[in-house]
Amino acid sequence: MQGTWEVAAQKPPQPSTKEPAARLSHVVAALSQALDLSTGQPIGHSVRACLIGMRIAEEIGAPEQIRNDLFYALLLKDCGCSSNASKTFHALQSDDIKAKGNVKTTDWTSTNLGSIRYALAHVATGKPLLQRTRAILQLAVKQKTHAKEVTQLRCERGATLARLMGLSENTATGVRNLDEHWDGSGLPEGFIRNEIPLLSRVMLLAQTLEVFFSAQGQGAAMDVSTRRKGKWFDPDLVKAVNSLHRRNALWADISSVTAMENCLATEPHQRVMNKDDSSLDRICNAFSQIVDAKSPFTYNHSLGVANAAVATARTLGLSRERVLFIRHAALLHDLGKLSVPNTILEKNGKLDNAEWQIMRQHPYYTHKVLSGIPGFEGLCEVAASHHEKLDGSGYFRGLDASRLSVESRILAVADVFDALASARPYRDALPRERVFEILWKDAPHALDANCVKALEESGTESNQSFINLENLNQQLSSFSFY
Ligand SMILES: [Fe+2]
Numbered sequence: 001m002q003g004t005w006e007v008a009a010q011k012p013p014q015p016s017t018k019e020p021a022a023r024l025s026h027v028v029a030a031l032s033q034a035l036d037l038s039t040g041q042p043i044g045h046s047v048r049a050c051l052i053g054m055r056i057a058e059e060i061g062a063p064e065q066i067r068n069d070l071f072y073a074l075l076l077k078d079c080g081c082s083s084n085a086s087k088t089f090h091a092l093q094s095d096d097i098k099a100k101g102n103v104k105t106t107d108w109t110s111t112n113l114g115s116i117r118y119a120l121a122h123v124a125t126g127k128p129l130l131q132r133t134r135a136i137l138q139l140a141v142k143q144k145t146h147a148k149e150v151t152q153l154r155c156e157r158g159a160t161l162a163r164l165m166g167l168s169e170n171t172a173t174g175v176r177n178l179d180e181h182w183d184g185s186g187l188p189e190g191f192i193r194n195e196i197p198l199l200s201r202v203m204l205l206a207q208t209l210e211v212f213f214s215a216q217g218q219g220a221a222m223d224v225s226t227r228r229k230g231k232w233f234d235p236d237l238v239k240a241v242n243s244l245h246r247r248n249a250l251w252a253d254i255s256s257v258t259a260m261e262n263c264l265a266t267e268p269h270q271r272v273m274n275k276d277d278s279s280l281d282r283i284c285n286a287f288s289q290i291v292d293a294k295s296p297f298t299y300n301h302s303l304g305v306a307n308a309a310v311a312t313a314r315t316l317g318l319s320r321e322r323v324l325f326i327r328h329a330a331l332l333h334d335l336g337k338l339s340v341p342n343t344i345l346e347k348n349g350k351l352d353n354a355e356w357q358i359m360r361q362h363p364y365y366t367h368k369v370l371s372g373i374p375g376f377e378g379l380c381e382v383a384a385s386h387h388e389k390l391d392g393s394g395y396f397r398g399l400d401a402s403r404l405s406v407e408s409r410i411l412a413v414a415d416v417f418d419a420l421a422s423a424r425p426y427r428d429a430l431p432r433e434r435v436f437e438i439l440w441k442d443a444p445h446a447l448d449a450n451c452v453k454a455l456e457e458s459g460t461e462s463n464q465s466f467i468n469l470e471n472l473n474q475q476l477s478s479f480s481f482y
């Protein structure tokens with residue numbers, strides 16, 4: 001067997017695996033951009049909604065602890081969204097991301113011109129007329145139950161994920177009740193007025209203002225806030241919005257390049273974490289679950305890749321620091337998949353050229369999201385290189401061996417391993433022996449042979465349960481390489 005580190009001619013580059021102290025808010029704000037992708041909003045939507053919401057909270061004199069909980073709830077309001085993507089795709093029989101993008105500007109609480117237009121634009125688009133008509137009628141009959149089901153799924157999952165990230169119960173409850181309306185017309189509980197947590201009331205208003213502002217400008221945003229006052233929105237909060245607007249304090253710098261910076265400045269308690277802080281691990285874990293929830297075919301994929309990558313890194317004798325680094329890169333590697341509609345992810349057949357192009361963009365989006373975090377440049381590079389090949393035939397940058405670090409090579413092998421060992425819409429999961437037969441066909445020219453060998457020797461199975469940080473730390477501390 002020829003080791004591909006030799007094929008790489010010189011020593012492979014080594015990324016900085018030091019995940020430095022970083023502000024929790026900066027990591028969460030950067031990752032919120034991945035949530036924007038999954039909801040069909042322009043990147044930066046959640047950050048701008050956060051800035052608007054925090055300005056409203058300040059205007060009403062909300063205490064510091066409430067503003068702190070609100071800050072994270074605003075950034076993570078859509079973290080449950082990927083969990084209903086598959087259900088939405090099957091119900092509408094069309095692009096879930098486009099449908100979600102437009103639902104935020106539609107009043108779905110009653111049948112009106114807007115909701116009919118929405119159905120015509122998003123249900124079974126491109127299908128024969130008869131199939132389309134049947135799908136629209138079916139959806140019309142089940143609309144109420146369907147809307148409640150998908151909202152409930154999203155809200156419950158969102159709250160669970162916020163808790164998993166170690167955020168406060170107020171933040172989780174805020175995320176859970178995002179879609180409740182002041183007049184009781186919201187979902188899933190139909191809570192009314194003050195039954196709805198203050199955080200959720202601010203979040204719904206801030207989210208709606210941002211969506212209308214980005215799509216149609218300030219006038220449209222102020223108009224919808226007035227129109228839905230007392231219906232969707234708490235009248236006192238709308239009063240605060242009007243007051244901010246009159247003083248030109250609501251929209252200042254909202255769409256400028258400093259929006260992220262301005263948003264981060266509104267966090268009352270600035271929490272710092274470092275590489276040993278388990279909160280980083282919890283956040284990576286939660287975001288990997290957000291990505292994996294997008295489709296039943298990627299269920300547990302990121303967790304499986306992380307297990308395989310960690311096992312490979314340990315077998316190769318990498319240091320504790322590098323093992324943890326690769327675990328985090330593996331958990332976040334497919335963040336960009338949140339930009340791919342389920343019409344593609346769940347297609348039962350070969351992708352056509354246009355669909356394949358969209359699919360190939362996902363590591364680019366992983367890069368785009370992670371590159372915004374100061375100090376995470378090394379992690380960004382490794383995570384976004386998981387489809388690159390040593391011979392330069394991979395994507396999205398076509399990097400070759402001279403540009404691919406050991407960590408990138410480990411991740412590339414772990415990714416193919418887990419993909420082959422899991423079921424896809426067009427084939428069943430492959431048995432372990434067949435998986436390694438295929439991996440060895442790609443090594444050493446495309447995949448690193450040392451990494452394939454190490455993964456094989458580690459005995460990792462694709463369906464083993466995810467190793468939590470505590471257990472991993474115990475395993476690593478007894479590991480003789482350190
Ligand atoms: Fe990928």
Ligand SMILES: [Fe+2]
Pocket residue numbers: 301305333334415
């Ligand atoms: Fe992957």
